[in-house]
Amino acid sequence: MSLARTQGFLFRKYAVYFVTLVSVALLASGCISLYVAYRENRAAQVALQHEKARAAADKIEQYIKEIEHQIGWTVLPPAVSVDRLNRQRRLDYLKLLRQVPAITEVAYLDPRGREQLRVSRLELDVVGSQRDFSHDPRFTATRAGQRYFGPVYFRKATEPYMAIALPLDRGVTVVEVNLKFVWDVVSNIRIGQAGHAYVVDAGGQLISHPDISLVLQKTNLAALPQVASALQHANENLPPVSTEHNAIDLQGNSVLTSSAAIATLGWIVFVEQPLAEALAPLYASALRSVVLLLLGLMLSVLAGVTLARRMVTPIRALQAGAEKIGAGALDHRIQVDTGDELEVLAEQFNRMATQLQASYADLENKVQDRTQQLELANRAKSRFLAAASHDLRQPMHALGLFVGQLHAMIQSPQARKIVDQIRASVEAMEQLLNALLDISKLDAGVLSPQLEDFPLNRLLQRMETHFAHTAQAKGLRWRIMPCRQVVRSDPLLLERIVMNLVANAVCYTTCGGIVIGCRRRGAYLRVEVWDSGPGIPQEKQREIFQEFIQLNNPQRDRGHGLGLGLAIVERLARLLDHRINLVSRLGHGSCFSIELPVGNTPQAQPPPRAQTSASNPLSGLFVVVIDDEILVRSGTEGVLRGWGCHVLSAGSGDELLALLAAHERTPDLIISDYRLRENENGIEVINRLRTHYATPISATLISGDTAPERLREARDSGYPLLHKPVSPAKLRAMLNYLLSEMGKPAEPPAEATIQL
Amino acid sequence: MIIEYRAADWDREKLPFLAEELVERQVDVIVAVAEASVNAVRSASSSIPIVMPFSGDPAGSGLVTSLAHPSGNVTGLSLDVTPEIGGKMLQLLKETAPKIRTVTLWWKSRFASYPEQVRHMQASAHRLGVRLNEIKEHSLQEVEAELAAIDRHPPHALVVMADPPTSAARELIAATARKHRMPTMFSQRLYVDAGGLISYGPSLTHNFRRAAVYVAKILKGANPADLPIEQPTKFELVVNLTTAKALGITLPPGILVRADEVIP
Structure with a gap:
């Protein structure tokens, strides 16, 4: 989910809530007040109109009553x-005309409905015309003693x-009244501007209108x-309605x-005003x-936005803080000072x-502790191995030296055979110890x-010389495909890898054969x-590269070694950055392979190592x-x-x-x-002797120690180091x-240092 | 408010110029008194409101489309009273001086309503038992000539339908009548004020007052086209008591009761 989108959404949501709430409240109050104002305004207008209509009606009524009174x-x-009687009546009528200007004519009808007298402002006065009004409404309507108002x-x-x-x-007095009043x-x-009044009679006929x-x-x-x-x-004698809601004027416009x-x-007096004007x-x-509402809405929008922002800001702080903490910044602290639930x-x-x-x-502490414990355990293991190999090496070393001496002394072929067997056994033991030492060294990282760059063929030849005899002796088919390729590696370490692999193959194969070949990839x-x-x-294919793992050797026959071969292979390959592959089918055989980078053809072959000649340069040396x-x-x-050395020990x-x-003689060599x-x-000790004689006497260290720290110390000292057990040949x-190096800066032979 | 007065001094020829002058001055309302002046002003402007204090038959003469709704710039009051008033005048004269047998009617068809009134008067003359002679003068000079003739052969009574020439000669008419102890009846009280015996007709004073109301309405924004032309509703009977005494006439109670004004 997008963070920005979420934040925007929260902000918008709050803003919309606020604005909607305030707007609805404002709109509602606005509408209510408008409605109330409309009702009040309308009521006031109607009341005013009613007053006017009532006043007009009263005036008209009063006017008519006054006329009646005068009559x-x-x-x-x-x-x-x-x-x-007629003379007197005529005078009275003339007086009436004087009193009431609106009356134009007065006439007297006798009880039979005959006109006896007529006095007029405009026409001739007539006496006793005997005109028959007996069927005229002016006469008939008044027979019951009622007043009559004509149309x-x-x-x-x-x-x-x-x-x-x-x-x-006993008769009827009829007057004609001008209604101009x-x-x-x-x-x-x-x-207002267009409001007016009008009067209708009982039939709805318009009587008066502006x-x-x-x-x-x-x-x-x-x-x-x-x-x-x-x-x-009016007809039903009900109280008059003050107003009619859907009133219209003659043109059909709505009126109040x-x-x-x-x-x-x-009659009914109406007062009306166009609704548009009235309202x-x-x-x-x-x-x-x-306008106020709009202003209010604008304010509410502003307030809403501000409030929403104020609400959203701490929430965003919370969100950002939670995110940081979630991302691992556990020392982060969220700062919110709103003083409410958010805080x-x-x-x-x-x-x-x-x-x-x-x-x-x-x-973390626990992990550290555990790591430390593991390290300690590892160190303890290394120490054990080193100590064990050191302690084993001492007698082995001595044994080798004694066997060598014995071999030189013995002349009897039978005895010599036994000595040879002893020497073979010592050598096998030496190998086992060396394997242990190698692992120690590799673990020590020294x-x-x-x-x-070197031609691989040399290495393959050495395999030939080393294993061909053994393989053939076991009745196995043995074949090495020759290879002219030059590879880039450490020749000695690589040889150790290949040798271990071939040694395993020879050791574990009982029938069939062994093929060593190369492929370019x-x-x-x-x-x-x-x-x-x-x-x-x-x-088991991963397991076999671990230490002390041997398949098919449940009896742990030490003739098959200690199970360190592949462990060494794996460590060396890792050190050299070479890839080891294993393809194997149970009951059919295995193929171990190692990938080497192809190298350039070297310019010159390294000179062959100096070999000890038949001559004896050691004779007469003073060795301590x-x-x-x-x-x-x-x-x-x-x-x-x-x-032939002169020895002091x-x-x-x-x-x-x-x-x-x-x-008096200064030692030529020191073996310590x-x-x-x-x-x-x-x-x-070597340093003391050198100081004592003030001469850099050649020296070599021999050690049964395999502890990595020791090895590192020895290496740092610059003196060549031999690992016990040292055979007489190695020592020589x-x-x-x-x-040969005497007088030159010491550069120990690789074989001696690596001891492979 | 400024009131401009313009008078033609009996010279009808001046009226168009006077009307033009007023129109050029862009007055708000023109009150035109006689029918001739109304016509002159009407010709000069069809937009400036014109109020007539009295007119004969405005609808008949085409000044307005109808009395109820004039529809033009002319409105005001009409003197077009019920024609029966002609008979009424004769009846009132006869009631005042019952002995009269011959009556001279002096009139000119200056107002549209006069002929009909005269016809009614002629019609009622027989019922009232009097003989009616008619004088139809045309000018001020002729009025004097007619008066001389009356002076020579006085009738029993004289009825004068008001118009400008006789109005100008009203005092002479009254004097001549008194000289011959001749009761007189006029259609306007003006003549009675000048020594005539009795008058009966619409009140011009009242009409002028009403005309002022029209002017006020127009100045307040009313449209003259919507103001109905009023007809005379107030008829005044005015009697000159001095003249009556001079003529040796005792005013009967019917006249006194009726009289709106008795001039002592």
Whole structure:
């Protein structure tokens, strides 16, 4: 998972949560306040309209009532003659016209519905016209003692009139009233810019409207929802509704409207205002709210982002810290100072890291301890091997020297045969010891390979001379494929590898044969050793390269060696960086091979090593021998004397110096055991002698020690080192070498050092 | 507010120039009193609102499309009263002076509503038992000539339908009438103020007041095209008590009750 993506996601998530929360709250409150404001505004507008409508209705009603009241004054007492009555009534009517300018005409209908008197502002006054009104609504409607309000009509297109009939004086008084006053009242009602009032009668007919042409067109508004509703309420004597929600005007536009009924006339006054205008202040406030809301939203976004960042920062610190700790930086500590659960969490993380660190350190200590123990065990093993081989070497060394002496002395062929057998046994033992020593040396890491280019054939020839006889003696077919290839390796170490492999093949093969051949593989040459032995099972093929592992030798017959051959092979191959391969089939045989880098043809063959000639250059040399083991001392002394040397031997440096004090001659050679008694060593003794005589006397160290540290010390001293047991031949070769190098800087022969 | 007055001094020829002058001054509203001046101003501008305090028959003469909705720049009030008022005038004169038998009607078809009123007057003359003679003067000079003729052969009573020439000669008319103890009836109180006996008709004062209301509405932003032309609703009966006494007439109670104003 991408870390950046995760971080971004957390941040976005928190930011979105915050913003959504605040936005929803703001929106909700904004909407609620808008709705409340809408309701209140609308209610206030309706209330205002209702007030105006009510006031107008009251005015109109009052106006009509006043007219009725004035008409009431015309009631006359019963009079004797009709004529006088008419005269009196006429005067009253004239007065009425004076009192009420809106009345244009007054007429009196007798109980039969005949017009007895008519007084008019415009027309001729008429008395006793006897016109029949008995079927006129002005007469019929008032028969039951009711007032009558006629329909509104217009004179000259602009003057609204209405007849009012009142039952008076047993007859009916009919007046024609100019309703311009009503029109004035209605026209004067203004609400806002476009708001106005109008009046409809009980049938929904428009009576008064600021636009008089609508009235003249006899517009009926009963179809408008608000009018229909108000009329229904008025007809059913229900309390009038103050407002109608889906009210519309004549053009079909939505309006806010309110009405008030004029009970006496059955008319209804409506006050209306276009909804858009009525709600304009509301829209303005809504706009303000929206602007505020937007501002609030912006603030909330800012706050949300900030809060989210503040929340996310410690979480990111936690995440980064956990990641670092997880990556192994156990000393890392997370710093969070939020003072909340996150800080607690960070502390727990830190505590966990501390515990981890502690247990990790504990583990490391344990590993270190274990490694140390292993090292100690390994060292102990090396020490054991070294000690064992040293202790075995001492008598072996002496034995070899004595056998050599004995062989020179014995003349009887029978005895000589026995001595030869003893010598063979000693040699076999020596080999076993050398193998042990080799392992010790390889483990000590004191070997440094000296790589050179050389023809492989030389090595193969040596195998021929070394093993052909043995193989043939066992009845095996023996074949070496010749090879002209030059390889790059350490010839001595390589020879040891091949020799071990061939020795194994010869040892373990009982029938069939052995073939040694080479194959070129690119830049490598592969030396293969084939045998028809018992074969090695697959699961054992790794195991055999370990120390002391021998297959097919459960009896641990030491005639088959100690099982160190392949262990040495493996160590040497690793040292030389050569690859060892094993192909084996159980019951069919094995093939060990080693891959060598192909080398360049060397310019010149190294000169053949100096061989001891028949002449004896050692005769007459003054050789001193220091060894704390008396047997070894006397064995060595015997061999050296046999070679014609003058020998002086001692157990320690002090003893030797004491003996030498009786001799005037400076020793020619020093042979010293490496490890002496009382913590004295050969290097010190040699150095003392050299100092004593102030001459760099040639010297060689002999050691039975195989401990790697000792070997390293000996090597560092610069003196040649021979490993016990040293055969007389080896000793002689070393002495010859020292003799030839006398006076030159010491460069010990390789064979002597590597001892292979 | 600035009020500019322009008068043609009986010279109709001046009216177009005066109208042009006012239009050039870009006045907000023009109040045009007589029908001739309304026509002159209307010709000069079709956009400046014109208010007529009184006019004869604006719908009939084509000044406006309808009384309820004038639709142009002209509005105001009409004197186009119900024609029956002609008969009413004669009835009131007869009620004031019941003995009269011959009445001279002095009128000119200066206002669109006059002929119909006169027809009603003629129609009711028979019912009221009077004979109606007509004088149709044309100019101020002719008015004086007619007065001289009246002076020579006075009728029982005189009815004058108001117009500018007789209005100018109103005091002379009143004086001549008093000289011959002749009751007089006018369509405007102006004549009664000048010594005439009685007048009955729409109140010009009232009309001028109403005209002021129209001007106010227009100045407040109302569109003259939407302001309906009002008809006279107030008819005033004015009686000159001095003249009555001079004529030896006792005003009957019906007249006194009715009278809107009695000039002492």
